[in-house]
Amino acid sequence: MVRFAFFVDGSNLFGSLKGMGVEVDDYQAFYGYLFRSAEQQWRQAVGGSQSPVGVLQRIYWYQVGSLDAWNLDDAQAQAYLKERFDENRQIKAGYMAQAGKLLSGKPQADVxxxxxxxxxxxxxxWYENKKRILDGMKRFHHGVQSSTDLIDVLEIGHWKVDFFGHSCEEKGLDTRLAVDMIALEDNYDVAVVVSGDADSIPSIDLMKRRGKHVGAVEFVRGYPPEQKGRGFSSKIKLSADFVARVYEMELVSKKVAKKAEPASQV
Structure with missing residues (x-):
């Protein structure tokens, strides 16, 4: 028996699904499909239909679980952000222009x-909306994990917020994924990585030197090669022993996923 384990960067997975314009309702069935695709490619890579039977042992699914904690009702927090606002001339100029239109003729101090x-x-x-999004993600993660014994959802990623850029930088997720590939090596024989981050490459190379097979998943828009499809490039697949290509229209035709509603793709 050959044990397969998936190491999944949740942000990369959802970005790929969104890029293909599909949604997944049943993640156990979805990962079952990914496993069958990966096992088939693995058998071709190792040269054999006579290889031992493969079994999906575990899915380690890494997700963001926290963001920078700010109490924006706190006077000190407001004072700190006001200082940063005054220091950022470009940002301030834009808001001064808006305020000037609203307070035409008023003193500059009021503007x-x-x-x-x-x-x-x-x-x-923006920040309150990010907190609501994170709360919704946590409820989703809980629902996925409670629906199957195969998936471990690990909420170890962190969003570092940029208030003035209205953006979040993801921290810690890919590093933990790469570390766990090594720490959990006794739990699998074949690792399948779903990630677009090159941080995983050293871990992939190390596990290969230790005798493990490591595969990657490539999500492809459209149809299989004979009908042309467009893939999502990843440096990881260059280091992997094999690549399982997952096609948008095969996911849909096999009812593993469904085409997303237009509003879901915004």
């Missing part, structure tokens, strides 16, 4: 206060 108020209100609304 400056209004500019900061506009900026802060937007930051607060």
């Amino acid at each position: 400056a206060l209004k500019a900061w108020s506009l900026c802060f209100d937007e930051m607060k609304g």
Whole structure:
């Protein structure tokens, strides 16, 4: 028996599904399909239909579980952000222009206060929305994990917030995935990586030197090669022993996924 384990970067997975315009309802069935595709490619890579039977042992699914904690009602937090606002001339100029239109003819000091108020209100609304998104993700993760014994959802990633850029930088997720490939090596014989981050490559190379087979999953828009499809490039597949290509229209035709509603692709 050959044990397969999947190491999945959740952000990469959802980005790939969104890029293909598909949605998944049953993740146990979805990963079962990925496993069968990976096992087939593995057998071709090792040269054999006579290889021992493969079994899907575990799915380690890495997700964001936290974000920077800010109390935006706190006066000190507001003062700190106001200082950063005053220091950022480009950002401040944009809000000053908005405030100037709203307070035409008013003193510059009033315009400056209004500019900061506009900026802060937007930051607060954006941050509260990010917290709601994270709460929704956590509920989704709990639902997935409670529906199957095969999936471990590991909420170890962290969002570092950029208030003025209205963006989050993901931290820690791919590093933990790469570390766990090594730490959990006794739990599998073949690792299948779903990630676009090159941070995993050293771990992949190390596990290959230790005698493990390591595969990668490539998600492809459209149809299989004879009908042309467009893949999502990843440096990881260059280091892998084999690549399992998963095609959008095969996912749909086999009812592993469904085409997303237009609103879901925004």
